[in-house]
Amino acid sequence: MLKRPNEKYPPFNPFPGGRSLSDRTWPERRIDQPPVWMSTDLRDGNQALFEPMDGERKMRMFKMLVDIGFKEIEVAFPAASQTDFDFVRTLIEGEHIPEDVTIEVLTQAREHLVRRTFESVRGARRAIIHFYNATAPNFRRIVFGQDRAGVRQIAVDTARLVRQLASEQPDTEFVFQYSPEVFTGTELDFAVEVCNAVIAEWAPTPERPCIINLPATVEMSTPNVYADQIEWVCRHLDRRDAVIVSVHPHNDRGTAVAAAELAVMAGADRVEGCLFGNGERTGNVDLVTLALNLYSQGVHPGLDFSRINEVARTVEHCTQLPIHPRHPYVGDLVFTAFSGSHQDAIKKGLAVQQAGAPWAVPYLPVDPADLGRSYESVIRVNSQSGKGGIAYLLETEYGLAMPRRMQVAFSAVVQAATDASGREMKGADLWAIFETTYLANDNGLAYGEHHLFEHGDQQGITLTVSRAGQAQVLRGVGNGPIDAALHALMPQARLLSYEEHNLGQGSDARAVAYIELASDAVPGGVFGAGIDGNIVTASIRAIVSAVNQLRRAAGEDTESSQMSA
């Protein structure tokens, strides 16, 4: 890289006299209604693919865009290829265009291409004819070899031709659109001069407006500068009430979404872009993100992304490009938390979120369910996770609602496993660790059977346990089955807590019991768990499990330890 990049990349200031817009008003504005959306997935998106879409893919994309709710769709650059031309014909002749949808077609400002473009839309009910020529100084010099007047004349001549050709196809309602290509790199006074010349040629009215589209063909500045450019143009355009000001941001600096939002605040009425930001180089502005940013602020975008995963898969099929897992709103990982404190907050937030109440779940800007995404994938567990995520997965996937202190103890066991493996843990992995830790009782005592009996006004128990296949029968007495079992197994242990709940429902329902025991050697306590179809048996299994944990925590050799009989 260069030591003095300014020599190669001098900053560009498009404002007349090099002054910026000091009396800008856009920072105070809020977006309280959606702009007119125009999808250029089938044109700008399509021209940026390794393999442009074939007819089948184009039709699939078109139908999906209609289903989402787009009312303006740029369907082709018909003069560019027979595929594009034929696709427009198929849409029209096959009557695939709904009444409330207007197709748009793009052409360079060259007569034979404009004529071919009009040919493509013959018979359409309504069509937007969009033409462009670059207006920026380097394009004037390098591409056209023309001065300002020459480049303006290209635009004026084409605008006139467009109006004339439209009058020859009276059955179609035409809307005219002009783009001074590379608007972002064009001196503002010249951009407005050319646009006003085109507007004069078209003589739009508020009833029959034209569209002036101001593309960030290449994104060249921070979004606030683009917003200043848009506000400046909006102030200087003739017949502003008869002009729909449109923006077409590209994402070269990674700020196309911000640029589009600020441009709308600055006066733009319409936004052109692609789903998930497909498009030339770093892409066109992402219309999904724009729409859902609005939605997350309580403004319905007028587009339906309630089945966003289906939209994503269709776009991937049509473009043959993958969507990044961290792409806003749609990426596989965006409703997922790995880190412990995030998981904890999300779990608590989901638990208290009430239907119909304002959304207030930490870390999730929108409810995944609104986009047809599920909560199951919200929380994932790896070495950065804490008890919250682990508990959430075990509860949602296996129905286990561990007591809070047990969650803490169990998360240390999981942490050791994730540290050792370096892998993400799925619900099934966590369940396997839970089973090994609390239910399998390997190397410890295993529950066999028990019988309860009356012992005066107390409860007696005969409890059969085994270790390494060798059964032992223990007896104990207490003020209930749990107390009696504890006396049978380890009378010196103290019961700190006991919780149980159902696992599942109906005839398959089982009970899970959680027992916390402490002893002089382990005053902090340890947990055990037991699962059984019978609630008392589940509790006694949990005591056996907790006794095993207590012995292990005390460093006792379970093989040689004495049991009371």
Ligand SMILES: CC(=O)SCCNC(=O)CCNC(=O)[C@H](O)C(C)(C)COP(=O)(O)OP(=O)(O)OC[C@H]1O[C@@H](n2cnc3c(N)ncnc32)[C@H](O)[C@@H]1OP(=O)(O)O
């Ligand atoms: C920013 C954008 O996305 S703009 C849209 C870009 N999309 C496309 O280009 C679609 C695919 N393009 C094509 O199929 C072809 O380029 C066509 C059919 C449009 C034109 O093909 P060709 O006539 O062979 O020209 P070519 O592709 O070489 O383009 C360069 C010519 O276009 C001219 N040109 C470029 N833009 C414009 C314009 N907006 N208006 C008029 N002429 C233009 C150039 O001056 C150059 O002319 P020259 O050959 O006389 O020097």
Ligand SMILES: CC(C)C(=O)C(=O)O
């Ligand atoms: C033709 C125009 C709108 C364009 O695609 C661009 O400038 O990026």
